[in-house]
Amino acid sequence: SDVINIPFLILLPPLFSTCFHLSLAGEGKGRSWRWRDMLRFPHISQCMTLANTIERRFSSLCVEQPIGRELFRLFCQSTCELQSCISLLDKMAEYEVKSDEERTGFGIQIINRFLNRQVHLNSFHSGIAFITLLVQSVLQSVLCAYRYVYEYLSGEPFFQYQQSMFFDRFLQWKMLEGQPVTKHTFRWYRLLGKGGFGEVWACQVRASGKMYACKKLEKTHVKKRRGEAMALNEKLILEKLNSRFVVSLAYAYETKHSLCLVLSIMNGGDLRFHIYNIGTPGLEWDRVQFYAAEVCCGLHHLHQQNIVYRDLKPENILLDHNGHIRISDLGLAVMLSEGSLVRGRAGTLGYMAPEVISHSYYGKSPDWWGLGCLVYEMTAGKPPFKGHGERMNGCFPTFSIPPSFTLCSLPLYYPAQRLGCQQSGVEGVMSHSFFGTINFRRLEAGVIEAPFKPDPRAVYCQDVQDIDEFSTVKGVMLEKTDNEFYMKFNTGRVAIPWQTEMIEMGCFKELNVFGPQGSRPADLDW
Numbered sequence: 001s002d003v004i005n006i007p008f009l010i011l012l013p014p015l016f017s018t019c020f021h022l023s024l025a026g027e028g029k030g031r032s033w034r035w036r037d038m039l040r041f042p043h044i045s046q047c048m049t050l051a052n053t054i055e056r057r058f059s060s061l062c063v064e065q066p067i068g069r070e071l072f073r074l075f076c077q078s079t080c081e082l083q084s085c086i087s088l089l090d091k092m093a094e095y096e097v098k099s100d101e102e103r104t105g106f107g108i109q110i111i112n113r114f115l116n117r118q119v120h121l122n123s124f125h126s127g128i129a130f131i132t133l134l135v136q137s138v139l140q141s142v143l144c145a146y147r148y149v150y151e152y153l154s155g156e157p158f159f160q161y162q163q164s165m166f167f168d169r170f171l172q173w174k175m176l177e178g179q180p181v182t183k184h185t186f187r188w189y190r191l192l193g194k195g196g197f198g199e200v201w202a203c204q205v206r207a208s209g210k211m212y213a214c215k216k217l218e219k220t221h222v223k224k225r226r227g228e229a230m231a232l233n234e235k236l237i238l239e240k241l242n243s244r245f246v247v248s249l250a251y252a253y254e255t256k257h258s259l260c261l262v263l264s265i266m267n268g269g270d271l272r273f274h275i276y277n278i279g280t281p282g283l284e285w286d287r288v289q290f291y292a293a294e295v296c297c298g299l300h301h302l303h304q305q306n307i308v309y310r311d312l313k314p315e316n317i318l319l320d321h322n323g324h325i326r327i328s329d330l331g332l333a334v335m336l337s338e339g340s341l342v343r344g345r346a347g348t349l350g351y352m353a354p355e356v357i358s359h360s361y362y363g364k365s366p367d368w369w370g371l372g373c374l375v376y377e378m379t380a381g382k383p384p385f386k387g388h389g390e391r392m393n394g395c396f397p398t399f400s401i402p403p404s405f406t407l408c409s410l411p412l413y414y415p416a417q418r419l420g421c422q423q424s425g426v427e428g429v430m431s432h433s434f435f436g437t438i439n440f441r442r443l444e445a446g447v448i449e450a451p452f453k454p455d456p457r458a459v460y461c462q463d464v465q466d467i468d469e470f471s472t473v474k475g476v477m478l479e480k481t482d483n484e485f486y487m488k489f490n491t492g493r494v495a496i497p498w499q500t501e502m503i504e505m506g507c508f509k510e511l512n513v514f515g516p517q518g519s520r521p522a523d524l525d526w
Protein backbone atom coordinates (compact mmCIF):
# COMPACT_ATOMS: atom_id res chain seq x y z
CA SER A 1 0.00 0.00 0.00
CA ASP A 2 2.89 2.33 0.82
CA VAL A 3 4.80 1.69 -2.37
CA ILE A 4 6.47 4.82 -3.61
CA ASN A 5 8.60 5.36 -6.65
CA ILE A 6 12.26 5.43 -5.82
CA PRO A 7 14.12 7.96 -7.90
CA PHE A 8 17.61 7.05 -9.03
CA LEU A 9 19.22 9.64 -6.88
CA ILE A 10 17.74 9.30 -3.47
CA LEU A 11 18.11 12.46 -1.52
CA LEU A 12 16.12 13.05 1.57
CA PRO A 13 14.52 16.46 1.59
CA PRO A 14 16.33 19.10 3.61
CA LEU A 15 14.35 18.70 6.80
CA PHE A 16 16.91 16.03 7.59
CA SER A 17 20.06 16.78 5.81
CA THR A 18 20.93 20.40 5.16
CA CYS A 19 22.29 21.68 8.43
CA PHE A 20 23.62 18.39 9.58
CA HIS A 21 27.09 18.98 8.28
CA LEU A 22 27.30 22.63 9.01
CA SER A 23 30.30 22.76 11.24
CA LEU A 24 30.93 25.83 13.32
CA ALA A 25 33.64 27.78 11.53
CA GLY A 26 35.95 29.89 13.66
CA GLU A 27 33.41 31.06 16.22
CA GLY A 28 33.98 34.66 17.18
CA LYS A 29 37.02 35.19 14.96
CA GLY A 30 36.96 38.35 12.88
CA ARG A 31 33.83 39.80 14.45
CA SER A 32 33.71 43.48 15.27
CA TRP A 33 33.78 44.23 19.01
CA ARG A 34 30.41 45.89 18.37
CA TRP A 35 28.87 42.78 16.85
CA ARG A 36 26.17 42.42 19.50
CA ASP A 37 24.96 45.96 18.78
CA MET A 38 24.82 45.20 15.10
CA LEU A 39 22.67 42.16 15.80
CA ARG A 40 20.41 43.58 18.50
CA PHE A 41 16.90 42.10 18.38
CA PRO A 42 14.11 44.63 17.93
CA HIS A 43 11.33 44.55 20.50
CA ILE A 44 8.65 42.03 19.55
CA SER A 45 6.10 44.85 19.23
CA GLN A 46 8.16 46.10 16.29
CA CYS A 47 7.69 42.80 14.50
CA MET A 48 3.89 43.00 14.17
CA THR A 49 3.78 44.17 10.56
CA LEU A 50 6.08 41.33 9.64
CA ALA A 51 3.95 38.88 11.64
CA ASN A 52 0.91 39.93 9.63
CA THR A 53 2.57 39.73 6.23
CA ILE A 54 4.99 36.81 6.44
CA GLU A 55 4.00 33.83 4.35
CA ARG A 56 2.94 31.01 6.70
CA ARG A 57 4.26 28.05 4.76
CA PHE A 58 5.70 25.14 6.72
CA SER A 59 8.29 24.20 4.11
CA SER A 60 9.67 27.72 3.94
CA LEU A 61 9.47 28.64 7.64
CA CYS A 62 10.53 25.36 9.23
CA VAL A 63 12.48 23.44 6.61
CA GLU A 64 14.21 25.66 4.06
CA GLN A 65 15.26 28.64 6.18
CA PRO A 66 18.09 27.49 8.48
CA ILE A 67 17.21 29.73 11.46
CA GLY A 68 13.54 28.82 11.07
CA ARG A 69 14.48 25.17 11.12
CA GLU A 70 16.63 25.60 14.24
CA LEU A 71 13.86 27.42 16.10
CA PHE A 72 11.23 24.91 15.06
CA ARG A 73 13.51 22.14 16.33
CA LEU A 74 13.96 23.95 19.64
CA PHE A 75 10.19 24.23 19.88
CA CYS A 76 9.79 20.48 19.25
CA GLN A 77 12.45 19.66 21.81
CA SER A 78 10.54 21.69 24.39
CA THR A 79 7.44 19.55 23.85
CA CYS A 80 7.45 16.00 25.18
CA GLU A 81 5.47 14.33 22.39
CA LEU A 82 7.56 15.92 19.67
CA GLN A 83 10.94 14.90 21.03
CA SER A 84 10.85 11.50 19.37
CA CYS A 85 10.17 13.18 16.02
CA ILE A 86 13.41 15.09 16.43
CA SER A 87 15.38 11.97 17.36
CA LEU A 88 13.96 10.26 14.30
CA LEU A 89 14.94 13.17 12.09
CA ASP A 90 18.48 13.14 13.49
CA LYS A 91 18.81 9.43 12.84
CA MET A 92 17.58 9.89 9.29
CA ALA A 93 20.10 12.64 8.68
CA GLU A 94 22.78 10.19 9.79
CA TYR A 95 21.32 7.49 7.57
CA GLU A 96 21.51 9.87 4.63
CA VAL A 97 25.29 10.17 4.80
CA LYS A 98 26.20 6.59 5.76
CA SER A 99 28.32 4.62 3.31
CA ASP A 100 26.51 2.04 1.19
CA GLU A 101 27.82 -0.83 3.35
CA GLU A 102 26.56 0.62 6.61
CA ARG A 103 23.39 2.14 5.31
CA THR A 104 20.99 -0.78 5.21
CA GLY A 105 21.94 -2.02 8.66
CA PHE A 106 21.50 1.47 10.04
CA GLY A 107 18.16 1.84 8.26
CA ILE A 108 16.97 -1.37 9.89
CA GLN A 109 17.93 0.02 13.31
CA ILE A 110 15.82 3.10 12.58
CA ILE A 111 12.86 1.02 11.49
CA ASN A 112 13.04 -1.24 14.50
CA ARG A 113 13.39 1.62 16.93
CA PHE A 114 10.92 4.11 15.52
CA LEU A 115 8.52 2.40 13.19
CA ASN A 116 5.87 -0.10 13.95
CA ARG A 117 7.45 -2.66 11.74
CA GLN A 118 10.21 -5.22 12.27
CA VAL A 119 12.74 -6.11 9.63
CA HIS A 120 15.28 -8.85 10.16
CA LEU A 121 18.34 -9.23 8.07
CA ASN A 122 18.16 -13.01 8.53
CA SER A 123 14.74 -13.25 6.98
CA PHE A 124 16.31 -12.36 3.66
CA HIS A 125 18.33 -14.94 1.80
CA SER A 126 21.67 -13.87 0.47
CA GLY A 127 22.08 -13.21 -3.21
CA ILE A 128 22.03 -10.02 -5.20
CA ALA A 129 18.30 -10.01 -5.89
CA PHE A 130 17.43 -10.35 -2.23
CA ILE A 131 19.94 -7.80 -1.08
CA THR A 132 18.55 -5.32 -3.61
CA LEU A 133 15.08 -6.07 -2.34
CA LEU A 134 16.19 -5.52 1.22
CA VAL A 135 17.97 -2.26 0.42
CA GLN A 136 14.91 -0.99 -1.40
CA SER A 137 12.43 -2.00 1.24
CA VAL A 138 14.50 -0.33 3.95
CA LEU A 139 14.77 2.78 1.85
CA GLN A 140 11.05 2.79 1.19
CA SER A 141 10.27 2.44 4.86
CA VAL A 142 12.55 5.32 5.73
CA LEU A 143 11.06 7.49 2.98
CA CYS A 144 7.55 6.63 4.15
CA ALA A 145 8.52 7.63 7.66
CA TYR A 146 9.82 10.88 6.27
CA ARG A 147 6.56 11.67 4.50
CA TYR A 148 4.63 10.75 7.59
CA VAL A 149 6.67 12.90 10.00
CA TYR A 150 6.70 15.82 7.59
CA GLU A 151 2.94 15.80 7.20
CA TYR A 152 2.39 15.38 10.91
CA LEU A 153 4.71 18.26 11.87
CA SER A 154 3.20 20.61 9.29
CA GLY A 155 -0.20 20.23 10.96
CA GLU A 156 -0.92 20.83 14.63
CA PRO A 157 2.73 21.21 15.76
CA PHE A 158 3.31 23.92 13.14
CA PHE A 159 0.19 25.71 14.35
CA GLN A 160 1.36 25.53 17.98
CA TYR A 161 4.84 26.69 17.00
CA GLN A 162 3.43 29.91 15.56
CA GLN A 163 1.92 30.73 18.97
CA SER A 164 5.20 30.11 20.76
CA MET A 165 8.08 32.34 21.80
CA PHE A 166 10.26 30.44 19.32
CA PHE A 167 8.31 31.91 16.44
CA ASP A 168 8.49 35.39 18.02
CA ARG A 169 12.24 34.94 18.06
CA PHE A 170 12.15 33.91 14.40
CA LEU A 171 10.39 37.18 13.58
CA GLN A 172 13.11 39.08 15.43
CA TRP A 173 15.79 37.35 13.36
CA LYS A 174 13.85 38.17 10.20
CA MET A 175 13.83 41.85 11.20
CA LEU A 176 17.63 41.75 11.53
CA GLU A 177 17.75 40.09 8.12
CA GLY A 178 15.81 43.02 6.67
CA GLN A 179 18.16 45.77 7.92
CA PRO A 180 19.74 47.86 5.17
CA VAL A 181 23.10 46.73 3.77
CA THR A 182 25.86 49.23 2.95
CA LYS A 183 29.57 49.08 2.27
CA HIS A 184 30.08 49.53 6.04
CA THR A 185 28.46 46.16 6.64
CA PHE A 186 31.80 44.75 5.47
CA ARG A 187 35.52 45.10 6.08
CA TRP A 188 37.56 45.22 2.88
CA TYR A 189 40.56 43.11 1.91
CA ARG A 190 42.44 42.28 -1.30
CA LEU A 191 41.46 42.44 -4.93
CA LEU A 192 40.55 38.96 -6.20
CA GLY A 193 39.91 39.51 -9.88
CA LYS A 194 38.40 41.62 -12.56
CA GLY A 195 35.17 41.14 -14.46
CA GLY A 196 33.50 42.84 -17.38
CA PHE A 197 31.79 45.56 -15.29
CA GLY A 198 34.07 45.91 -12.30
CA GLU A 199 36.38 44.36 -9.76
CA VAL A 200 35.91 41.49 -7.35
CA TRP A 201 37.18 42.07 -3.78
CA ALA A 202 37.56 39.91 -0.70
CA CYS A 203 35.47 41.21 2.19
CA GLN A 204 34.36 40.18 5.66
CA VAL A 205 31.04 40.74 7.41
CA ARG A 206 31.75 42.83 10.52
CA ALA A 207 28.91 41.32 12.52
CA SER A 208 29.89 37.68 12.01
CA GLY A 209 33.45 37.51 10.68
CA LYS A 210 32.45 35.53 7.58
CA MET A 211 34.54 36.10 4.45
CA TYR A 212 32.94 36.65 1.04
CA ALA A 213 33.85 37.79 -2.47
CA CYS A 214 32.14 41.01 -3.55
CA LYS A 215 31.60 41.38 -7.28
CA LYS A 216 31.15 45.05 -8.05
CA LEU A 217 29.38 46.27 -11.14
CA GLU A 218 30.23 49.91 -11.86
CA LYS A 219 27.00 51.75 -12.59
CA THR A 220 28.54 53.82 -15.38
CA HIS A 221 29.98 50.74 -17.09
CA VAL A 222 26.70 48.90 -16.83
CA LYS A 223 24.82 51.83 -18.28
CA LYS A 224 27.26 52.53 -21.10
CA ARG A 225 27.19 48.92 -22.25
CA ARG A 226 23.45 48.49 -21.59
CA GLY A 227 24.14 45.72 -19.12
CA GLU A 228 21.13 46.36 -16.86
CA ALA A 229 19.09 43.35 -17.93
CA MET A 230 22.13 41.09 -17.75
CA ALA A 231 23.13 42.29 -14.28
CA LEU A 232 19.61 41.89 -12.95
CA ASN A 233 19.29 38.48 -14.59
CA GLU A 234 22.44 37.27 -12.84
CA LYS A 235 21.19 38.55 -9.49
CA LEU A 236 17.69 37.06 -9.86
CA ILE A 237 19.07 33.68 -10.85
CA LEU A 238 21.71 33.58 -8.10
CA GLU A 239 19.24 34.38 -5.33
CA LYS A 240 16.99 31.47 -6.31
CA LEU A 241 19.77 28.91 -6.01
CA ASN A 242 20.90 26.94 -3.02
CA SER A 243 23.52 24.38 -3.91
CA ARG A 244 26.96 23.62 -2.56
CA PHE A 245 28.11 23.34 -6.19
CA VAL A 246 27.08 26.82 -7.36
CA VAL A 247 28.35 30.08 -5.80
CA SER A 248 25.69 31.48 -3.54
CA LEU A 249 24.59 35.06 -3.28
CA ALA A 250 24.37 36.26 0.32
CA TYR A 251 23.84 40.02 -0.10
CA ALA A 252 22.91 42.35 -2.99
CA TYR A 253 23.22 46.09 -2.40
CA GLU A 254 24.20 49.36 -4.04
CA THR A 255 26.60 52.18 -3.30
CA LYS A 256 26.75 55.54 -4.99
CA HIS A 257 28.90 54.17 -7.82
CA SER A 258 28.30 50.45 -7.95
CA LEU A 259 25.99 47.49 -7.65
CA CYS A 260 27.41 44.75 -5.47
CA LEU A 261 26.91 40.99 -5.41
CA VAL A 262 28.34 39.37 -2.29
CA LEU A 263 29.20 35.76 -3.12
CA SER A 264 30.76 32.66 -1.54
CA ILE A 265 34.50 33.28 -1.54
CA MET A 266 36.47 30.81 -3.61
CA ASN A 267 40.12 31.03 -2.59
CA GLY A 268 41.55 28.08 -4.49
CA GLY A 269 41.72 29.58 -7.97
CA ASP A 270 39.84 28.57 -11.11
CA LEU A 271 40.20 25.31 -13.02
CA ARG A 272 42.00 27.00 -15.91
CA PHE A 273 44.78 27.98 -13.55
CA HIS A 274 44.99 24.43 -12.20
CA ILE A 275 44.98 22.84 -15.65
CA TYR A 276 47.65 25.07 -17.19
CA ASN A 277 49.74 26.75 -14.50
CA ILE A 278 50.77 23.89 -12.25
CA GLY A 279 53.08 21.22 -13.72
CA THR A 280 52.27 19.75 -17.13
CA PRO A 281 48.91 20.86 -18.56
CA GLY A 282 46.05 18.63 -17.48
CA LEU A 283 44.96 17.03 -14.22
CA GLU A 284 45.21 13.58 -12.67
CA TRP A 285 42.37 11.18 -13.32
CA ASP A 286 40.89 11.30 -9.81
CA ARG A 287 40.67 15.08 -9.93
CA VAL A 288 39.10 15.05 -13.41
CA GLN A 289 36.45 12.62 -12.22
CA PHE A 290 35.81 14.47 -8.95
CA TYR A 291 35.46 17.94 -10.51
CA ALA A 292 33.28 16.56 -13.31
CA ALA A 293 31.02 14.90 -10.72
CA GLU A 294 30.65 18.10 -8.70
CA VAL A 295 29.96 20.15 -11.84
CA CYS A 296 27.38 17.54 -12.77
CA CYS A 297 25.63 18.06 -9.40
CA GLY A 298 25.74 21.82 -9.93
CA LEU A 299 24.20 21.49 -13.39
CA HIS A 300 21.59 19.15 -12.01
CA HIS A 301 20.56 21.79 -9.48
CA LEU A 302 20.39 24.52 -12.13
CA HIS A 303 18.41 22.30 -14.49
CA GLN A 304 15.94 21.40 -11.73
CA GLN A 305 15.12 25.10 -11.53
CA ASN A 306 14.85 25.20 -15.32
CA ILE A 307 18.01 27.24 -15.73
CA VAL A 308 20.53 26.62 -18.54
CA TYR A 309 24.01 27.78 -17.62
CA ARG A 310 25.51 28.12 -21.14
CA ASP A 311 29.02 29.18 -20.11
CA LEU A 312 30.77 26.05 -18.93
CA LYS A 313 34.55 26.42 -19.24
CA PRO A 314 37.50 25.93 -16.88
CA GLU A 315 37.81 29.57 -15.83
CA ASN A 316 34.24 29.62 -14.54
CA ILE A 317 34.74 26.70 -12.20
CA LEU A 318 36.25 27.93 -8.93
CA LEU A 319 37.86 26.00 -6.07
CA ASP A 320 37.33 26.76 -2.39
CA HIS A 321 39.92 26.33 0.37
CA ASN A 322 38.93 22.69 0.81
CA GLY A 323 39.29 21.82 -2.86
CA HIS A 324 35.56 21.59 -3.65
CA ILE A 325 34.33 23.43 -6.73
CA ARG A 326 31.43 25.73 -7.47
CA ILE A 327 30.05 26.93 -10.77
CA SER A 328 30.41 30.71 -10.95
CA ASP A 329 29.64 33.67 -13.24
CA LEU A 330 25.96 33.15 -14.05
CA GLY A 331 25.75 36.19 -16.31
CA LEU A 332 24.78 34.11 -19.35
CA ALA A 333 22.46 31.72 -17.57
CA VAL A 334 18.85 31.85 -18.68
CA MET A 335 15.58 30.76 -17.15
CA LEU A 336 13.49 28.56 -19.45
CA SER A 337 9.76 28.86 -19.11
CA GLU A 338 8.21 25.46 -18.47
CA GLY A 339 8.93 23.12 -21.34
CA SER A 340 10.04 25.84 -23.72
CA LEU A 341 13.29 26.28 -25.61
CA VAL A 342 15.51 29.27 -26.24
CA ARG A 343 17.69 30.44 -29.06
CA GLY A 344 20.73 32.65 -29.02
CA ARG A 345 24.44 32.46 -29.54
CA ALA A 346 25.51 32.82 -25.95
CA GLY A 347 28.68 31.36 -24.57
CA THR A 348 32.38 31.46 -25.27
CA LEU A 349 34.04 30.60 -28.59
CA GLY A 350 35.50 27.14 -28.45
CA TYR A 351 33.00 25.89 -25.88
CA MET A 352 29.66 26.50 -27.58
CA ALA A 353 27.60 23.48 -28.55
CA PRO A 354 26.77 22.99 -32.24
CA GLU A 355 23.09 23.78 -31.64
CA VAL A 356 24.09 27.09 -30.07
CA ILE A 357 26.45 28.03 -32.89
CA SER A 358 23.90 27.14 -35.57
CA HIS A 359 21.26 29.34 -33.94
CA SER A 360 18.83 26.47 -33.37
CA TYR A 361 16.39 26.27 -30.48
CA TYR A 362 17.77 24.42 -27.47
CA GLY A 363 16.95 23.49 -23.88
CA LYS A 364 19.55 22.24 -21.42
CA SER A 365 21.64 20.33 -23.96
CA PRO A 366 24.48 22.91 -24.28
CA ASP A 367 25.47 22.31 -20.65
CA TRP A 368 26.07 18.59 -21.25
CA TRP A 369 28.17 19.49 -24.24
CA GLY A 370 30.04 21.87 -21.95
CA LEU A 371 30.65 19.12 -19.39
CA GLY A 372 32.17 16.97 -22.14
CA CYS A 373 34.44 19.81 -23.21
CA LEU A 374 35.49 20.35 -19.62
CA VAL A 375 36.35 16.69 -19.09
CA TYR A 376 38.34 16.74 -22.31
CA GLU A 377 40.29 19.84 -21.37
CA MET A 378 41.07 18.63 -17.84
CA THR A 379 42.34 15.35 -19.26
CA ALA A 380 44.16 16.47 -22.39
CA GLY A 381 45.46 19.77 -21.07
CA LYS A 382 44.07 21.63 -24.08
CA PRO A 383 40.62 22.74 -25.19
CA PRO A 384 38.84 20.35 -27.59
CA PHE A 385 37.66 22.76 -30.26
CA LYS A 386 40.14 25.56 -30.55
CA GLY A 387 39.59 27.17 -33.95
CA HIS A 388 37.27 24.47 -35.30
CA GLY A 389 34.90 26.53 -37.37
CA GLU A 390 33.00 28.24 -34.58
CA ARG A 391 32.57 31.18 -36.85
CA MET A 392 30.08 29.31 -39.03
CA ASN A 393 26.70 30.88 -38.82
CA GLY A 394 23.22 29.69 -39.60
CA CYS A 395 23.97 26.03 -40.30
CA PHE A 396 24.93 23.10 -38.17
CA PRO A 397 28.72 23.32 -37.94
CA THR A 398 30.70 20.31 -39.00
CA PHE A 399 33.89 20.50 -37.03
CA SER A 400 35.29 17.11 -36.28
CA ILE A 401 35.41 15.58 -32.84
CA PRO A 402 39.01 14.99 -31.77
CA PRO A 403 39.67 11.22 -31.59
CA SER A 404 40.57 11.32 -27.92
CA PHE A 405 37.29 13.04 -27.16
CA THR A 406 35.66 9.63 -26.92
CA LEU A 407 38.02 9.02 -24.03
CA CYS A 408 35.27 10.16 -21.78
CA SER A 409 32.49 9.56 -24.33
CA LEU A 410 30.35 12.00 -22.41
CA PRO A 411 29.20 14.39 -25.09
CA LEU A 412 27.92 13.22 -28.43
CA TYR A 413 27.70 15.39 -31.40
CA TYR A 414 23.98 15.75 -31.98
CA PRO A 415 21.95 16.85 -28.98
CA ALA A 416 19.43 14.06 -29.50
CA GLN A 417 22.14 11.42 -29.01
CA ARG A 418 24.05 13.24 -26.32
CA LEU A 419 24.34 11.83 -22.85
CA GLY A 420 22.26 13.94 -20.45
CA CYS A 421 19.83 14.96 -23.18
CA GLN A 422 17.92 11.72 -23.35
CA GLN A 423 15.03 10.33 -21.37
CA SER A 424 17.36 9.29 -18.57
CA GLY A 425 18.55 12.90 -18.20
CA VAL A 426 21.04 13.61 -15.47
CA GLU A 427 20.69 10.06 -14.18
CA GLY A 428 22.09 8.83 -17.46
CA VAL A 429 25.18 10.92 -16.87
CA MET A 430 25.59 10.02 -13.22
CA SER A 431 25.24 6.30 -13.85
CA HIS A 432 27.78 6.34 -16.70
CA SER A 433 30.78 4.09 -16.09
CA PHE A 434 32.95 7.21 -16.11
CA PHE A 435 31.54 8.01 -12.64
CA GLY A 436 31.59 4.37 -11.50
CA THR A 437 33.44 5.05 -8.25
CA ILE A 438 31.55 8.22 -7.28
CA ASN A 439 28.83 8.01 -4.63
CA PHE A 440 26.63 10.92 -5.68
CA ARG A 441 24.46 10.72 -2.58
CA ARG A 442 27.42 11.32 -0.30
CA LEU A 443 28.94 13.83 -2.68
CA GLU A 444 25.74 15.91 -2.59
CA ALA A 445 25.71 15.68 1.20
CA GLY A 446 29.21 17.19 1.28
CA VAL A 447 30.86 14.35 3.17
CA ILE A 448 33.37 13.33 0.47
CA GLU A 449 36.82 14.83 0.74
CA ALA A 450 38.37 16.47 -2.28
CA PRO A 451 41.37 14.68 -3.85
CA PHE A 452 43.38 17.90 -3.86
CA LYS A 453 43.39 20.57 -1.18
CA PRO A 454 44.79 23.99 -2.12
CA ASP A 455 47.73 25.21 -0.07
CA PRO A 456 46.30 27.92 2.21
CA ARG A 457 49.47 30.00 1.81
CA ALA A 458 49.41 30.00 -1.98
CA VAL A 459 47.52 32.48 -4.16
CA TYR A 460 46.08 30.58 -7.11
CA CYS A 461 45.65 33.42 -9.53
CA GLN A 462 47.60 35.88 -11.57
CA ASP A 463 49.48 38.55 -9.70
CA VAL A 464 47.27 41.36 -8.51
CA GLN A 465 49.68 43.79 -10.18
CA ASP A 466 48.86 42.16 -13.51
CA ILE A 467 45.21 43.03 -13.14
CA ASP A 468 44.65 46.37 -14.80
CA GLU A 469 43.01 49.01 -12.73
CA PHE A 470 39.35 49.54 -13.36
CA SER A 471 38.72 52.99 -14.71
CA THR A 472 35.42 54.82 -14.45
CA VAL A 473 33.67 55.77 -17.65
CA LYS A 474 33.43 59.48 -18.19
CA GLY A 475 30.49 61.22 -19.78
CA VAL A 476 27.82 58.76 -18.61
CA MET A 477 25.17 60.46 -16.50
CA LEU A 478 23.13 58.47 -14.03
CA GLU A 479 19.51 59.60 -14.01
CA LYS A 480 16.30 59.12 -12.05
CA THR A 481 15.09 56.39 -14.39
CA ASP A 482 18.16 54.31 -13.55
CA ASN A 483 17.00 54.22 -9.95
CA GLU A 484 14.14 51.89 -10.76
CA PHE A 485 16.62 49.26 -11.87
CA TYR A 486 18.92 49.88 -8.88
CA MET A 487 16.01 49.39 -6.52
CA LYS A 488 15.22 45.99 -8.03
CA PHE A 489 18.84 45.06 -7.45
CA ASN A 490 19.26 46.44 -3.95
CA THR A 491 17.36 43.82 -1.93
CA GLY A 492 19.93 43.28 0.83
CA ARG A 493 20.40 39.98 2.62
CA VAL A 494 19.37 36.72 0.96
CA ALA A 495 17.55 34.62 3.55
CA ILE A 496 19.12 31.16 3.34
CA PRO A 497 22.81 32.13 2.95
CA TRP A 498 22.56 34.85 5.60
CA GLN A 499 20.88 32.55 8.11
CA THR A 500 23.49 29.90 7.35
CA GLU A 501 26.19 32.50 8.07
CA MET A 502 24.60 33.34 11.43
CA ILE A 503 24.55 29.68 12.44
CA GLU A 504 27.94 28.63 11.14
CA MET A 505 29.75 31.67 12.61
CA GLY A 506 28.24 30.98 16.02
CA CYS A 507 26.19 34.21 16.20
CA PHE A 508 22.93 32.31 16.34
CA LYS A 509 24.00 30.21 19.29
CA GLU A 510 25.33 33.14 21.29
CA LEU A 511 22.41 35.47 20.71
CA ASN A 512 19.53 33.05 20.72
CA VAL A 513 19.24 32.89 24.50
CA PHE A 514 15.96 32.33 26.29
CA GLY A 515 15.29 32.91 29.96
CA PRO A 516 15.11 30.17 32.64
CA GLN A 517 12.60 27.39 31.84
CA GLY A 518 12.04 28.99 28.50
CA SER A 519 10.52 32.13 29.97
CA ARG A 520 10.74 35.34 28.01
CA PRO A 521 13.49 37.28 29.77
CA ALA A 522 12.77 40.98 30.28
CA ASP A 523 16.35 42.05 29.68
CA LEU A 524 16.43 40.59 26.19
CA ASP A 525 14.03 43.02 24.60
CA TRP A 526 11.00 40.73 24.82
Ligand code: ADP
Binding pocket: 192, 193, 194, 195, 196, 197, 198, 200, 213, 215, 247, 263, 264, 265, 266, 267, 318, 328, 329, 330, 331, 461
Ligand atom coordinates in the same frame (compact mmCIF):
# COMPACT_ATOMS: atom_id res chain seq x y z
P1 ADP B 1 32.36 38.63 -15.20
O1 ADP B 1 30.97 38.12 -15.25
O2 ADP B 1 32.38 40.10 -15.38
O3 ADP B 1 33.27 37.89 -16.10
P2 ADP B 1 33.22 37.04 -12.97
O4 ADP B 1 32.06 36.60 -12.17
O5 ADP B 1 33.77 36.05 -13.94
O6 ADP B 1 32.88 38.41 -13.71
O7 ADP B 1 34.37 37.52 -11.98
C1 ADP B 1 35.58 38.07 -12.45
C2 ADP B 1 36.79 37.43 -11.78
O8 ADP B 1 36.72 37.65 -10.36
C3 ADP B 1 36.86 35.93 -11.92
O9 ADP B 1 37.55 35.56 -13.07
C4 ADP B 1 37.61 35.50 -10.65
O10 ADP B 1 39.00 35.68 -10.81
C5 ADP B 1 37.15 36.50 -9.62
N1 ADP B 1 36.01 35.97 -8.87
C6 ADP B 1 34.70 35.98 -9.25
N2 ADP B 1 33.90 35.41 -8.34
C7 ADP B 1 34.72 35.02 -7.33
C8 ADP B 1 34.49 34.35 -6.07
N3 ADP B 1 33.26 33.99 -5.69
N4 ADP B 1 35.57 34.10 -5.28
C9 ADP B 1 36.80 34.47 -5.67
N5 ADP B 1 37.08 35.08 -6.83
C10 ADP B 1 36.06 35.37 -7.66
Ligand code: MG
Binding pocket: 195, 329
Ligand atom coordinates in the same frame (compact mmCIF):
# COMPACT_ATOMS: atom_id res chain seq x y z
MG1 MG C 1 33.88 35.82 -16.07
Ligand code: MG
Binding pocket: 329, 330, 331, 332
Ligand atom coordinates in the same frame (compact mmCIF):
# COMPACT_ATOMS: atom_id res chain seq x y z
MG1 MG D 1 29.73 37.16 -16.39
